[in-house]
Amino acid sequence: MTTIAAFKEVCTGFMSLLTGMRITLGQFFKPIITVQYPRQTLKMPARFRGHIRLVLDPETGKSRCTACKLCERACPSTCIAVDGAKLEGQKTKSVTDYRLNFTNCSLCGACVEACPFDAIEFSKEYNVVAFTRDAFDKMDLVQLLAARREAWTQNRPPEAPPAQLAPTPAPPPAAAPSPAGQPQTPA
Amino acid sequence: MSAIVQNLLGPGWPWVRLLLYLAGIGAFVGANAAYLVLAERKIAGRIQRRPGPNEAGFGGWMQPFADVGKLFAKQMMIPPGTDRLLYCLAPLMVMAPPLICLTVIPYGENLVARNVDVGLLLVFSFGSINVMALMLAGWASRNKFAIISSARVVSQNVAYEIPMLLVVITLLMATGTLNLNEIVGQQGGWFWNWNFFRVWVNPLMPVTFVIFFICMLAETNRAPFDMAEAESELVAGAFTEYGGMGFGVFFMAEYANIVVGCSIATVLFFGGWQSPFVVLSGPVFGPLWFMVKLYALVFTVMWVRWTFPRTQFYNLLNLSWKILIPISLFTLLLTGAMMKLPLLLHHLF
Numbered sequence: 001m002t003t004i005a006a007f008k009e010v011c012t013g014f015m016s017l018l019t020g021m022r023i024t025l026g027q028f029f030k031p032i033i034t035v036q037y038p039r040q041t042l043k044m045p046a047r048f049r050g051h052i053r054l055v056l057d058p059e060t061g062k063s064r065c066t067a068c069k070l071c072e073r074a075c076p077s078t079c080i081a082v083d084g085a086k087l088e089g090q091k092t093k094s095v096t097d098y099r100l101n102f103t104n105c106s107l108c109g110a111c112v113e114a115c116p117f118d119a120i121e122f123s124k125e126y127n128v129v130a131f132t133r134d135a136f137d138k139m140d141l142v143q144l145l146a147a148r149r150e151a152w153t154q155n156r157p158p159e160a161p162p163a164q165l166a167p168t169p170a171p172p173p174a175a176a177p178s179p180a181g182q183p184q185t186p187a
Numbered sequence: 188m189s190a191i192v193q194n195l196l197g198p199g200w201p202w203v204r205l206l207l208y209l210a211g212i213g214a215f216v217g218a219n220a221a222y223l224v225l226a227e228r229k230i231a232g233r234i235q236r237r238p239g240p241n242e243a244g245f246g247g248w249m250q251p252f253a254d255v256g257k258l259f260a261k262q263m264m265i266p267p268g269t270d271r272l273l274y275c276l277a278p279l280m281v282m283a284p285p286l287i288c289l290t291v292i293p294y295g296e297n298l299v300a301r302n303v304d305v306g307l308l309l310v311f312s313f314g315s316i317n318v319m320a321l322m323l324a325g326w327a328s329r330n331k332f333a334i335i336s337s338a339r340v341v342s343q344n345v346a347y348e349i350p351m352l353l354v355v356i357t358l359l360m361a362t363g364t365l366n367l368n369e370i371v372g373q374q375g376g377w378f379w380n381w382n383f384f385r386v387w388v389n390p391l392m393p394v395t396f397v398i399f400f401i402c403m404l405a406e407t408n409r410a411p412f413d414m415a416e417a418e419s420e421l422v423a424g425a426f427t428e429y430g431g432m433g434f435g436v437f438f439m440a441e442y443a444n445i446v447v448g449c450s451i452a453t454v455l456f457f458g459g460w461q462s463p464f465v466v467l468s469g470p471v472f473g474p475l476w477f478m479v480k481l482y483a484l485v486f487t488v489m490w491v492r493w494t495f496p497r498t499q500f501y502n503l504l505n506l507s508w509k510i511l512i513p514i515s516l517f518t519l520l521l522t523g524a525m526m527k528l529p530l531l532l533h534h535l536f
């Protein structure tokens with residue numbers, strides 16, 4: 001009786017080995033699913049949380065931030081420092097300096113929630129690399145916005161120039177808008 | 188063709204032939220070792236749904252050159268306290284047996300370096316030296332991982348030599364010769380004349396092949412029986428203290444041994460250079476068929492490696508002593524009975 005049981009066990013064991021081999025062979029003929037990272041990148045999903053950034057208003061090409069400092073107060077890690085000033089001919093203040101201490105940020109999103117003007121959002125940057133610590137604990141969001149504004153000026157239709165950005169008539173043709181997922185070094 | 192060259196060279200021909208086969212086998216082993224490593228990595232990649240090495244030139248085809256270049260660039264070090272002679276001798280000893288074994292393998296009807304009458308015996312006797320080389324490498328290294336690996340290699344190979352040889356004896360009873368070319372010659376015609384399908388000689392012929400294949404995996408220390416190397420527990424087993432090309436030679440030998448094992452399986456079970464159909468045979472298609480069968484088996488070896496996890500050591504020994512040896516003994520008895528019973532019945536009645 002035990003001999004028959006042992007024989008059965010050997011047979012079922014061998015069949016299970018064959019099943020395993022059939023599965024791996026099936027996988028062998030299926031297409032590759034890995035992304036060849038530096039050459040291919042994934043598009044980050046809508047809810048991906050990179051470091052926060054100032055929203056570039058597509059109408060004006062400027063930030064919507066009024067330096068109301070609600071985000072500063074909402075931040076549980078006190079990693080936001082906003083400074084604003086009232087510019088000539090404007091009713092509200094505008095942001096002059098927006099510093100993010102990304103080393104303390106937990107990406108909780110309280111600042112994005114708190115903003116009454118939808119002026120900050122999560123970026124889709126995951127390649128945040130720099131040579132100095134200052135690039136992370138004193139992240140200059142206003143400067144990052146300025147960099148994006150240049151791309152915006154080049155891409156925007158030429159028949160609707162905003163009044164504020166008039167003194168840039170000939171944008172350099174070489175500078176192209178940075179594609180999504182390209183490594184970016186914050187200044 | 189060879190007859191013309193033979194006439195031209197006269198008495199020098201045997202030496203030229205020797206050199207040609209030496210160079211040919213050397214090149215065959217080298218090319219196999221280089222490109223089977225790449226094939227293994229590519230196959231592993233495909234099985235895991237990734238592309239495998241694809242950076243070094245033409246979608247990864249230059250990867251072996253990059254690997255060998257790296258290995259050559261490394262310093263050969265002999266760690267203090269090692270047995271210098273054995274430490275240096277082990278890579279040579281591990282590489283020599285597969286080279287010798289390949290001299291008796293018939294790649295085509297007339298394409299065999301030495302058509303020895305005891306070819307099969309030669310292959311198995313030299314194949315056993317492989318174990319000793321690994322044992323020496325581990326012993327001479329003065330490293331605890333290497334010593335454990337040596338102990339494992341020896342017990343594993345002792346356990347798996349037995350079913351391997353029993354299976355081969357079963358086959359020899361059917362073939363009646365140790366000459367590999369003659370064994371292939373007997374399997375001519377359609378594919379059902381291959382020993383694998385000869386169920387009228389022994390209804391358990393496919394089982395015999397499976398046992399042979401499992402034993403071959405164990406003898407060449409391939410996963411799932413790669414106890415000797417076991418990189419997750421023993422660093423690199425017997426090769427732990429080797430660096431540079433010394434380490435590379437062990438890998439070359441591993442792949443050369445796989446080629447030898449699969450060649451023997453092809454010759455013994457799948458009709459060597461015989462065409463599976465009567466057509467498309469001859470001096471050109473013969474070696475081609477041999478290569479097709481050989482690499483199909485090599486692919487299976489890699490496929491098995493990337494399917495199954497490593498077995499535990501006592502399971503490995505249990506598999507041999509409790510399953511493979513009884514079954515191979517049974518097939519041996521069955522073959523004997525099936526060969527002799529008709530004679531006995533004829534004698535009685």
